Amino acid sequence: MKEVDLVIRGARVVSPEQIIDASVAIAGEHIVAVGHDDTMPPAREEMRADGLYLLPGAIDSHVHFRDPGYAHKETWRTGSAAAAMGGVTTVFEMPNTHPATGTVEALRLKQKAAEASYCDFGLHGLLGDDTVDRLEELLDAGVTSFKAFVGNTFGNLPAPTDGALLEGFETLAPLGIRTVVHAENSSILFRRQQKLKDAGRIDALAHLAARPAVAEIEAIGRVLTLAEWTGARVHIAHHSAADSLFLLREAKRRGVDVTAETCPQYLLLNTDHMLKLGGIMRLNPPIREARHNLPLWEALMDGTLDMIATDHAPHAPEEKTRESIWDCDCGFPGVETQMPLMLTEVNRGRASLMDYVRWSAVAPAKAWGLYGTKGVIAPGAHADIAIVDMERAGVLSQNRLQSISKISPWNGRPVKGYPLHTLLRGRFVMREGRLVNEAVGWGRSVKPVQKMPAARPRNTEHYSSAILQTPAGVPRTAVPQGEVDWSQA
Numbered sequence: 001m002k003e004v005d006l007v008i009r010g011a012r013v014v015s016p017e018q019i020i021d022a023s024v025a026i027a028g029e030h031i032v033a034v035g036h037d038d039t040m041p042p043a044r045e046e047m048r049a050d051g052l053y054l055l056p057g058a059i060d061s062h063v064h065f066r067d068p069g070y071a072h073k074e075t076w077r078t079g080s081a082a083a084a085m086g087g088v089t090t091v092f093e094m095p096n097t098h099p100a101t102g103t104v105e106a107l108r109l110k111q112k113a114a115e116a117s118y119c120d121f122g123l124h125g126l127l128g129d130d131t132v133d134r135l136e137e138l139l140d141a142g143v144t145s146f147k148a149f150v151g152n153t154f155g156n157l158p159a160p161t162d163g164a165l166l167e168g169f170e171t172l173a174p175l176g177i178r179t180v181v182h183a184e185n186s187s188i189l190f191r192r193q194q195k196l197k198d199a200g201r202i203d204a205l206a207h208l209a210a211r212p213a214v215a216e217i218e219a220i221g222r223v224l225t226l227a228e229w230t231g232a233r234v235h236i237a238h239h240s241a242a243d244s245l246f247l248l249r250e251a252k253r254r255g256v257d258v259t260a261e262t263c264p265q266y267l268l269l270n271t272d273h274m275l276k277l278g279g280i281m282r283l284n285p286p287i288r289e290a291r292h293n294l295p296l297w298e299a300l301m302d303g304t305l306d307m308i309a310t311d312h313a314p315h316a317p318e319e320k321t322r323e324s325i326w327d328c329d330c331g332f333p334g335v336e337t338q339m340p341l342m343l344t345e346v347n348r349g350r351a352s353l354m355d356y357v358r359w360s361a362v363a364p365a366k367a368w369g370l371y372g373t374k375g376v377i378a379p380g381a382h383a384d385i386a387i388v389d390m391e392r393a394g395v396l397s398q399n400r401l402q403s404i405s406k407i408s409p410w411n412g413r414p415v416k417g418y419p420l421h422t423l424l425r426g427r428f429v430m431r432e433g434r435l436v437n438e439a440v441g442w443g444r445s446v447k448p449v450q451k452m453p454a455a456r457p458r459n460t461e462h463y464s465s466a467i468l469q470t471p472a473g474v475p476r477t478a479v480p481q482g483e484v485d486w487s488q489a
Helices: 076-085 104-116 132-141 162-175 186-198 205-210 213-230 242-254 264-268 271-281 290-302 338-347 353-367
Strands: 004-014 019-027 030-035 043-048 053-056 058-063 088-093 120-126 145-149 178-182 233-236 258-262 385-395 414-424 427-431 461-463 480-483
Touching: 004 030, 004 353, 004 385, 053 353, 058 076, 058 338, 058 353, 076 088, 076 104, 076 414, 076 427, 088 385, 088 414, 104 120, 104 132, 120 132, 132 162, 145 162, 162 178, 162 213, 162 233, 186 205, 186 213, 205 271, 213 233, 213 242, 242 258, 242 290, 258 290, 264 290, 264 338, 290 353, 338 353, 338 385, 338 414
Parallel strands: 004 043, 004 053, 058 088, 088 120, 120 145, 145 178, 178 233, 233 258
Antiparallel strands: 004 019, 019 030, 053 385, 385 414, 414 427, 461 480
């Protein structure tokens, strides 16, 4: 039997369906065997994992590593180090850097910065009025997916018009590419925020008052309408409100290809915490009242919400602690703390480890076209593994975060359940609770292994988003192509 690089013995391997006692053999970047201990091949290195659990490395669909443009907040090296420490082996990074990832030139800057990554990554390109004609060019250059900031957030990128959003979905639908949407109604947000400012409100809850749940409800409804019309794949980012869950349930029932994430902060925090922590808690969408927490948990359990992400959005401490809530930057670090927070809830009986693997690895792998290569511990898959001790207890400390942003609402929170080791494509990037510094730069783009099957438009009256050219080369607006019987496609 051929010798392999590593055999992990005596562990419990977790999938969404079961937890089994098994050993795992790794050769190069891939898993080659999962089974009984006495069936494992000889190995250059063996590791005992008695009493520990092997989880597929977490895939975080929503991080902001801030580079290029805001390196004082985070860099690819520090952000990906935080991911490795948190059992996260793949991230999808957002385009609201500076410059925004809406041109090939800007993408090249980000790809260069990402050469320092400890984890694998996908890059969301920007879908906006100024970029909608470049989507296929960006895909060819290496983006894996797109992000549309329908709601205003850090970076102050203008929301795409409904026309541009529709056109973008028309372009991406036949390609099968999924678009992440920050779903809040910017018109509501801007108007209410200005009225609150004019009234002299600078307190923490003014931020929530400016971004009511109806802003999320309206935007999700609008996005789902356009997605259903075009057949585009969409992903609702950082779902925060109980009141908009019915839209996802109904859309999924009708067959709309929509996935959705929520974040630990929307499951575990509410306005009671905001009153205590103030601007540290400012993020978009806002932390809401306690009545939203339980329905979001229930939506995860019944599949209305598909996955856990973090919206890891670091800022310098002084940018989070200003007197006026309007002057506090939005977001906080989360990629390093997500796994211990969620494992703690598993230990409390809120969910099972199998549920957690579905939310943290399997669902995102499927949404982004990676399942089989990532998101599973099975022969042929990348050896992306988080080795977890469910009995280890501790207290989260913002001062120990790998992120540059040493400020967190989770500071001082007791947790039980930690990743002890993280392997990315067969290599330890975190071992025995410590970052493996030699693994810097081991991360790479998932673009070469991404497989997004083509989507099929659902409507029968299809409008091309391609810009037609007159003989003189003058652009003309898109025109109807007539009815298409997609059942025969």
